[in-house]
Amino acid sequence: MNKLYKKHVFVCVNQRDNSNKKSCGHIGTQIRSNLKQEIIKRNLNQDIRINKSGCLGKCSQGPCLVIYPKQEWKFNLEIEDGEEIINKLITE
Numbered sequence: 001m002n003k004l005y006k007k008h009v010f011v012c013v014n015q016r017d018n019s020n021k022k023s024c025g026h027i028g029t030q031i032r033s034n035l036k037q038e039i040i041k042r043n044l045n046q047d048i049r050i051n052k053s054g055c056l057g058k059c060s061q062g063p064c065l066v067i068y069p070k071q072e073w074k075f076n077l078e079i080e081d082g083e084e085i086i087n088k089l090i091t092e
């Protein structure tokens with residue numbers, strides 16, 4: 001049996017180019033990429049998976065992500081929040 005991940009992070013990367021509705025992709029894509037690189041760099045990619053997600057239904061509070069299994073949401077993310085998220089993934 002394959003080993004299961006301890007944590008899954010779903011980062012919204014949905015981008016609406018032709019809409020006035022808010023979307024996460026402009027920042028979410030970069031946050032996801034940064035988190036993924038950092039997890040690989042720290043050799044944690046066997047335990048923590050950083051997934052792309054479509055719209056998570058929280059557009060007005062985006063950019064956002066959710067961490068499973070605790071179902072912990074982070075809203076209004078900025079690129080600079082990556083370090084805090086990594087620390088949370090490692091310590092909690």
Ligand code: FES
Pocket residue numbers: 012013014015022023024025054055056057058059060062063064
């Ligand atoms: S576009 Fe990101 S939650 Fe809807």
